[in-house]
Amino acid sequence: MSGWGRGRQGVAVGALISAVATAGAVAVLTSSSSGVLGAAIYVFVVTVALMVPAAVAAQVLYGQLMIVSLLMRAEPVGVLLLLPLTAGVIVTAELLAAVAWLDTPIRKEAPQALPDAALSGLVGAGVFGAVAVVGGLPGPTGLGAVALAAGACVVLAGVMLRDGGVGGARRPR
């Protein structure tokens, strides 16, 4: 990271903090040595993804695996307790993508990276919570969750298309 600009270093540190916080939460929730080991592997994967952007996919998949492992235990963790973990995985992925975007000698700063990552984390946690709550209602659970997820995607896509995409304020000239 010696050749990295200060902005890129800052975003990378943010990604690492997010990853460590997520891994720490997983370790606390599992309360086992295998959980601690799994959390350490997650931090390692994030560190690799800082150098190799293609490893962001591995980070996301491994993060999901950690969350699913908490759900599939003999004594499963409450679904709503996993909200911060989902948000943590998403925020980490967003910050890793920002680190990859800053991989150029001319782009030094990404001032929108942290707010955008936080927004994505909130959206992700919200969708996760909504699907989990609706899926837990009586009825055909799998079908209901899928219908909710698909409906959320369609609604959100419609909103985005109506607004003409996501964009910031016009820059003064």
Added chain:
Amino acid sequence: MEAPLRRVARAADRLMSVGERPPTPASHHVRRRPDPRLPAYLVGGFVALFAGIATGRYELVAVGAPFLVLLVRGLTARSGGAVEGGVSLDTERVIEGDTVSGVVTLNWEGAAEVDVTLADSRGITPVEPSPVIGWSLPTGSGPVRLPFRLEAGSWGVHDLGSVWVRLRRRGSFVVAEQRVAVAPTLRVLPTELRLGRLLKPGEPRAVAGAHLARARGHGTDFAELRPYRPGDRLRDLSWGTSARLGAPWVRVNHPERTGTVLLVLDSVFGAGGEGTEGLARAARAAWAVASVHLRAQDRVGLLALGRTTAWLPPRGGRRARWMLLDELLSVGRAAADPSRRRRRRGRIAVPSDALIVGVTNLRSQTFAPDLVHHRRAGHTVVALVIDTSDLLPTADDRVDLAAQRLWIGQRDAERHLLERAGVPTAVVRSGESVGGALLSLRRRTTVGGSRRSAVGAAR
């Protein structure tokens, strides 16, 4: 010192209306590259979704749903159309060391983060922005004007590369990359070194000029006194001698004639920055010699040998000056860009009366034998040896030091070879004027081509 050449460069710019030339457009082919999140969210979202459907566990669907939602958001963010723009320079002809200003203009629709860079430039040094000519624009929309300044480092015709743009809408998972415009070509003229001395062509021509001819005739330089013969002009009578000897005697002078100079430029100057700088020094020396002889109404030609070849038959006048400069720039361009190297075919006819001036650092193993060949063919040949020993990398150990000594020893051996063959040489050291070396050569080259050869007598 450069003022006349600079005026000529500006005049050429005006003639060619370079400043009004529209920027060269580039293809608008946009390459779209996925953000690292795109495959990650795609795989993560669908794997969890299908696992949830397969197992009937809604929790798995809940794990995958956020990533699918974010994926949809990233893909629906407007990718926008192509970026349009151009790049222009305030001048396309400058002298070595000059600063050139230019502007990149860009326009695009919608808010986006845009990175702009002028890539693949050769022969120039970025001044502002530095160290890379590039801009990172915050989220916003076009049009924008991005001024920049360059320093013309080495002489030659240099391609300034292309303007590349990388654009990303906020929240989008797709990055668009595009070459927006091709920058103009910059012609960097070598610094003009003013010389006060001319070399002596072997056999001056019949046209009145600045060189003394062996023939007797009407001129200003005294040749001899002889008794008056019918037909002599009365104005040539030497009244003092006639009075002393009691008979009419006339004064006979050498006429001044023009000469023919052929510059033979060795284009083998090593690789990388050392080679470019070495060749630039050689070009400055060659241009200085050419300029002073062209001003004296001599005909000057150019023959480049080595990695690239060029041949310009000796000519005189302003047109010859431009053609010579153009050939020199082509050699410089070939030195900076190996893909531009060219091999000239066809017969090269060296005029029998030409003074051949070799400009070399004696790195090439064939250049010195070529000069000797011309000497044996009866031409008057001299060599300006460009010293590039200061450009060698610093010797870190004894092996490097020995290699440098070997290289310098080999160069001295080549000089001895030339001197023994009757080709006077003079070394042009870094930071020293070419004028001193020319004076040394002039002293050792007499009218008619006879030479005094003295190894080590040259500077």
